[in-house]
Amino acid sequence: MKQVFRLFSFKAEGLVEKDVSSLNVLRRLPAYRNSWSILSLIIVILILVPNVTILFNFFTNKAENWDHITEYILPDLLKNTSLLIVFTGLLTIIIGTSLAWLISAYDFPMKRFFKWALILPLAIPPYIAGYTYNGILNYTGVIQTTLRNTWGIEVDQKYFDILNLPGAVFIFTLFLYPYVYTITRAFLANQSASLIENARLLGGSPLEVFFRVVLPISRGAVVGGVSLVLLEVLNDYGVVQYFGVPTFSTAIFQTWFGMNDLNSAIKLSATLMFIVFSILILEKLLRGRKKYASTTAKARPLRAVQLSRGRGWAVFSYCLIIFMLGFLIPLIQLVDWMFLTFEKVASPEFLTLIWNSLFVSLAGALLIVLFAVIIGNFARTHQSRLSKSAAKVTILGYSIPGAVIAVGISTVFIELDSGLSRFYESTGMESRLFLSTSLVILISSYIIRFLAIGYNSVESGFDKIGNKYTEASRMLGMNMTKTFFKVDVRMLRAPLISGFLLAFIEIIKELPLTLILRPFNFGTLSTNAFKYAGDEQIHEAALSSLIIVVISAAAVFIFHQVLEKESN
Amino acid sequence: MYVEIKDLCFGYTNAKERTVRDFNLEIEQGEIISILGESGSGKSTVLRLLCGLEIPEKGTIHIAGRTMTDERTFVAPEKRGIGIVFQDYALFPHMTVYENVKFGLKAWKRKDRSRRVQEVLELVNMGDFSKRYPHELSGGQQQRIALARSLAPAPELLLLDEPFSNLDADLQVKIRNELKAILKKTGTTCIFVTHDREDSRALADRMVTMRDGASYDWDSLCTTREEESQKPELVRLK
Numbered sequence: 001m002k003q004v005f006r007l008f009s010f011k012a013e014g015l016v017e018k019d020v021s022s023l024n025v026l027r028r029l030p031a032y033r034n035s036w037s038i039l040s041l042i043i044v045i046l047i048l049v050p051n052v053t054i055l056f057n058f059f060t061n062k063a064e065n066w067d068h069i070t071e072y073i074l075p076d077l078l079k080n081t082s083l084l085i086v087f088t089g090l091l092t093i094i095i096g097t098s099l100a101w102l103i104s105a106y107d108f109p110m111k112r113f114f115k116w117a118l119i120l121p122l123a124i125p126p127y128i129a130g131y132t133y134n135g136i137l138n139y140t141g142v143i144q145t146t147l148r149n150t151w152g153i154e155v156d157q158k159y160f161d162i163l164n165l166p167g168a169v170f171i172f173t174l175f176l177y178p179y180v181y182t183i184t185r186a187f188l189a190n191q192s193a194s195l196i197e198n199a200r201l202l203g204g205s206p207l208e209v210f211f212r213v214v215l216p217i218s219r220g221a222v223v224g225g226v227s228l229v230l231l232e233v234l235n236d237y238g239v240v241q242y243f244g245v246p247t248f249s250t251a252i253f254q255t256w257f258g259m260n261d262l263n264s265a266i267k268l269s270a271t272l273m274f275i276v277f278s279i280l281i282l283e284k285l286l287r288g289r290k291k292y293a294s295t296t297a298k299a300r301p302l303r304a305v306q307l308s309r310g311r312g313w314a315v316f317s318y319c320l321i322i323f324m325l326g327f328l329i330p331l332i333q334l335v336d337w338m339f340l341t342f343e344k345v346a347s348p349e350f351l352t353l354i355w356n357s358l359f360v361s362l363a364g365a366l367l368i369v370l371f372a373v374i375i376g377n378f379a380r381t382h383q384s385r386l387s388k389s390a391a392k393v394t395i396l397g398y399s400i401p402g403a404v405i406a407v408g409i410s411t412v413f414i415e416l417d418s419g420l421s422r423f424y425e426s427t428g429m430e431s432r433l434f435l436s437t438s439l440v441i442l443i444s445s446y447i448i449r450f451l452a453i454g455y456n457s458v459e460s461g462f463d464k465i466g467n468k469y470t471e472a473s474r475m476l477g478m479n480m481t482k483t484f485f486k487v488d489v490r491m492l493r494a495p496l497i498s499g500f501l502l503a504f505i506e507i508i509k510e511l512p513l514t515l516i517l518r519p520f521n522f523g524t525l526s527t528n529a530f531k532y533a534g535d536e537q538i539h540e541a542a543l544s545s546l547i548i549v550v551i552s553a554a555a556v557f558i559f560h561q562v563l564e565k566e567s568n
Numbered sequence: 569m570y571v572e573i574k575d576l577c578f579g580y581t582n583a584k585e586r587t588v589r590d591f592n593l594e595i596e597q598g599e600i601i602s603i604l605g606e607s608g609s610g611k612s613t614v615l616r617l618l619c620g621l622e623i624p625e626k627g628t629i630h631i632a633g634r635t636m637t638d639e640r641t642f643v644a645p646e647k648r649g650i651g652i653v654f655q656d657y658a659l660f661p662h663m664t665v666y667e668n669v670k671f672g673l674k675a676w677k678r679k680d681r682s683r684r685v686q687e688v689l690e691l692v693n694m695g696d697f698s699k700r701y702p703h704e705l706s707g708g709q710q711q712r713i714a715l716a717r718s719l720a721p722a723p724e725l726l727l728l729d730e731p732f733s734n735l736d737a738d739l740q741v742k743i744r745n746e747l748k749a750i751l752k753k754t755g756t757t758c759i760f761v762t763h764d765r766e767d768s769r770a771l772a773d774r775m776v777t778m779r780d781g782a783s784y785d786w787d788s789l790c791t792t793r794e795e796e797s798q799k800p801e802l803v804r805l806k
Contacts, residue, residue, distance in 0.1 A: 384581065471621055472658035474645040476672030477721060486671075490662045 036480055037387075040378035043371050044390045047397055047448050050408030051273070057411070058270035063263035065255060073251060074271075081247050081275070083165060084172065084240075085230050091173040092229045095322065096180025097222055101214055102319070104188040105196070107304045108312035114319045115185075116560040121326030122178040123552035125509045125526070127238020128545040130171045131533035132330040134242070135337070137162055142333070168243045174326045176232050180225035187221035188214070193302040200305075220287045227283040234276060235401040237512035238530055248272040249512060252403040256516075266411065269404040276399050331549065337542035345543045350528075353544065357508055357524040360439065364446035365454070365503040369496055371447060372454035377484060380462050381470070391455070398452035402445075402512035409445050409517070410436060442517045449513060450506045454499040461495025462488075498559070505555045509548055569630075570757055571595040571725060576627035578610075578617055587613045591627070593776060595759070600751055602772035603761040609778045611761040612655075615727045618759070619652055620645035632724045651718030652727040656734065657710050659702035665689070665713050666698035672721040688716040691750055708739045715747070719754065726751070728760035732767055744770050 102108075103115055121129075135141055137160045144160060147153040162170060188196075192214070199213040215222075237249040248268055256265035307315060375394055379387040397405065413436040417424075421432055435441060469491065473483040489496070511526050518527065525544040532541035573593045579586035587610040595601050605611040616622045618629060620636065620643060628638040631650070636643045651672075659668050669685045676684060689695045692712040702710055711731065718726060731747070732740045748771050751758050762768055768775050 468654055468656065468658040469660060471619075471645070472652075472654060472660070473671070474621075475619055475650060475652045476717070477646045477674060478671075479644065479646050487660060 034480060036374060036378045037382060040375045040387075040390050043375060044393050046444070047393055047451065050405060050412045050448065051396070051400060053411050054266055054269050054273060054404065054408045057263070057266045063261060063267055065259055065261045065264045066267055069251075069255065069264055069268070073246070076246055077248055077251055077268075080165060080240075080245050081234070084168060084233055084245070084247065087166075087169045088172040088176065088233050089226050089230055091169065092177040092180050093222060093226055095173065095177045096225060097184050097215065097218070099177075099181050099319065099322065100184035100188055100218075101210055102315050104185055104302055105214075105304060106312075106315065107306045108315045110316060110319075111304075114323065116557065117323050117327070118319065119178045119182055119556055119560065120323070120553055121175045123556050124175055124327065124330055124549050125238070125511070125552075126171050126175045126232075126236060127242065127511055127533075128334075128529060128541075128549065129175045129330055130168070130239040130242050131538050131541065132333050132545070133167075133171060134162055135538040136329070136333055163243045165243075165245050168239050168245050171239055171243075172229070172233055172236070174322075176229045177322075177326075179228040179232070180222060183225040183228075184218050184221045187218050189301055192217055196302060223283055223286045227279055230279055231276065231399050231401075234272065234279075235403075235512070237403060237515070242533060248275075249401060249403045252407060253516070256407065262407070262411070265407050269407045272401055272404055276401070280399060334542045334546050334549065337539040338546050341539045341542060345540050350543070353523050353525055353528050354547065356522060357526070360443060360446070360514075360524065361504045361507040363439075364443050364450070364507045365500050367443065367447055368451050368454040368503040369458070369500045371451060372458040372499060373492075373496070376455060376458040376462050377480075377488070379459070380467060381480065391459070394455045395452040397448040398450065400449070402449060402510065403516070405445055405449050406513050406516040409441060409448065413441050437519050439519060439522075442514065442519070445513045445517050446507050446510065449510075450503050453502045453506060457495045457499030457502060458492070461492045464495075465491045501555050501558070505552050508551060569594040570597040570599075570632060571759075572628075572630040573614075573618075574628045576614070576617060576629070577625045578613060578622060579625065586625075588617065588624075591778075595757060597632075597757055598755050600748070600758045600760070600771060600773045601776060602768040602774075603759060603776045603778055604763070604765060604768045605761070605778035606763055611778050612729055614778070615652065615729055615759065615761060618725070618727060619650055620648055649721075649724045650727060651721065651723030651725070653711075653714045653718050653729065653731055655730045657702075657714035659710055659714060659717070661702055663701075664698065665694070665700050665702070665705070668702070668713060669698075669717045669720050672717065675721070684720055688720045691719070691754075692716045693746075707734055707736075708743060711735060711743065715750070719750075719756070722754075724757070726756045726758045728758065730762055731760055732762070732764070740767075741770075747771065 099118055103111060103118070124132075137143060139157065139160075141160075144155060147155060161167070195217055196209065196213060199209045204212065234248070236247075237253065239245075240247045241250050241253070248271070252265045252268050252272075255261050255268060306312075372394070375390055379391045414433065417433050417435050420435070424432060424434060465488070469487050470483055473487045474480070478486060508524075509526060511530060514524055514527050515530070518524070523531070525548050529541040529544040529548070532538070532544070571594065573591060576588055576591040577586055578588040589610075591610075591614060593601075603611045603614060613622065617624050618631075618636075623642060624637055629636040631648070634643070635641050636648055660671070663671070666685055669688060670681055673681045673684060685698070686695065689698060692715055694709065694712050694716065697705065697709065697713070702713070705713065711734070715731075732744065735743060744767060760767075760771065
């Protein structure tokens with residue numbers, strides 16, 4: 001009898017199972033009915049809409065110039081973009097991993113200084129670096145003038161012209177390698193000690209150890225770093241425009257504003273988005289299942305080996321050269337130009353620029369942290385597919401180039417405005433494009449693009465405190481919102497501040513979005529620097545650039561200190 | 569029955585098999601029940617389901633005449649009136665002992681709050697420690713504070729998740745006896761999960777053994793053991 005009953009219950013189980021899984025969604029619904037999940041979903045939709053619009057329009061809308069573009073322009077764009085990606089990728093890998101390995105594995109003069117100083121090139125936005133180097137190297141620049149006036153040497157201009165594709169690669173490499181360097185170094189310092197020490201004990205020569213052990217095990221970190229570099233390259237507008245290397249960003253600007261053909265701009269954007277997605281998929285494949293965090297809890301730091309005198313100084317020189325090229329030389333040049341033009345540039349209007357920059361950066365960064373916290377809290381309290389995809393979407397924006405986001409968000413806002421036109425008329429407003437010409441569109445675009453930065457920081461903070469305090473608080477009768485203010489925020493202070501700072505820096509440096517979406521007659525430090533540089537007034541661009549560089553460098557320094565403190 | 573759990577089923581999103589499968593249990597008011605099982609048997613998950621920290625796929629939970637979960641209802645954790653002591657206590661590190669214990673008293677009248685805090689602190693013999701921060705306390709002291717904190721709002725049901733696992737052996741026996749005295753004194757209905765048969769025997773009025781929730785073997789799904797007879801006996805047959 002019991003046997004029979006068991007058999008029966010087994011069958012019944014199988015039947016019930018299916019019913020339950022569909023019912024399950026309904027059962028879980030009440031738990032989603034709170035302001036946190038609703039707000040999160042709204043934010044996610046706001047982020048998705050512009051991007052989906054682009055992909056959607058790619059297949060539907062006809063564009064007048066699209067045939068012309070695919071025939072005459074697209075091949076060039078693809079060629080330039082691939083060359084930039086391949087060479088910048090290779091060179092940043094070489095410089096980034098070699099520096100990371102030398103700093104983690106060896107002791108040499110001034111190593112402690114280089115450890116963070118080698119991150120500093122990240123504080124100089126590539127477009128500022130680009131026109132600064134052009135200013136140093138061109139006919140009226142410091143090198144050629146000195147050669148001419150002191151030794152009377154006239155040089156062949158072709159050796160000093162960097163306004164071309166190799167020049168752009170040079171700039172991207174020098175000012176973006178820190179992405180590879182920092183991620184790889186963090187990996188090597190914390191995760192690899194036993195493997196590398198074993199390889200050393202087994203008698204591998206330093207070069208053998210590097211190529212046969214270090215590079216393979218840090219593959220995940222290197223791929224992670226280099227894909228960030230490539231996304232930055234695809235995002236860039238300033239360098240390629242100034243250097244005259246047509247890429248997707250410049251083509252989007254040109255079709256949109258030069259040819260007044262938004263539909264072609266959308267199609268170009270979609271094409272660029274496909275390239276971005278291929279890079280992201282490639283990254284996944286190359287990284288395999290290896291994340292660049294070790295699974296074992298006890299990670300021992302790698303012990304550095306003292307280098308002999310000669311070798312020590314050789315490594316020192318290598319680091320010094322990269323540091324000088326990537327930070328010191330452009331910085332000194334900017335300071336020099338700043339003194340030359342300070343009186344001309346510094347004016348009440350300039351104060352407005354500073355104020356504008358600070359205002360959009362502060363507003364953007366605050367909203368980013370706020371949104372990041374809302375989604376982060378939603379994602380960790382509702383462990384479900386929905387919340388996980390919300391988190392993924394949040395990060396999506398960071399990989400999409402600024403020009404593409406600008407196209408998408410403009411399309412959406414213009415639609416919005418035409419939908420609201422009745423409302424505008426009834427309130428007697430003159431502008432038919434109120435939203436699309438206001439700061440709302442600019443700040444929204446910053447949020448879409450940089451939400452990932454705030455989110456990563458907030459998420460790691462949530463990971464660290466875990467769910468137990470929140471659960472304890474809820475079991476003591478506090479609801480999610482009260483818990484959040486009484487418990488979570490107090491413990492999240494550090495990650496909130498760092499997320500805010502990082503987002504702030506990114507916004508203050510940002511160029512393509514700001515150029516396209518700013519209201520009429522609204523300038524920021526970055527657009528001002530770019531405008532001066534574009535008008536052949538490189539010296540006048542120095543003050544704006546310096547302010548950006550100094551703020552960013554200070555933040556990089558603070559960051560390094562915070563990270564060091566945490567790892568100790 | 570004071571607590572009634574019927575046909576409870578639950579599986580974590582990533583797990584292939586359900587962690588809790590057709591779990592049934594009835595408890596009378598003032599009873600101390602222990603759920604005994606090896607790690608991975610799903611016993612802590614049952615507590616989380618009772619709290620409302622996880623949502624069951626199927627089944628119902630009634631506590632003190634209120635429906636906490638069924639097909640249509642889901643009462644949020646903060647509205648269930650359940651107290652829980654977590655395995656690692658989860659004392660708020662940025663609050664003093666006093667603030668920790670007072671945290672759950674927001675429904676109480678303002679003037680009664682500090683009296684209540686002092687009362688439960690005395691109950692766990694920690695009356696002099698109200699100004700300390702959690703990190704300034706030993707493991708055993710933290711455990712008492714966590715207990716005091718969950719007792720303070722006078723919960724209808726108290727849950728203890730492996731309450732002794734972080735204590736060393738001597739302390740374990742001492743606190744075990746004290747705990748039983750406190751629970752009986754306050755008349756609290758209590759469920760605690762443990763993997764230690766000794767703990768179970770010393771503290772509980774009734775034991776429930778849980779094994780591999782995915783098993784189809786009815787006898788081991790959910791059985792009570794009377795302490796005296798030590799004979800397995802089915803809780804409920806369908």
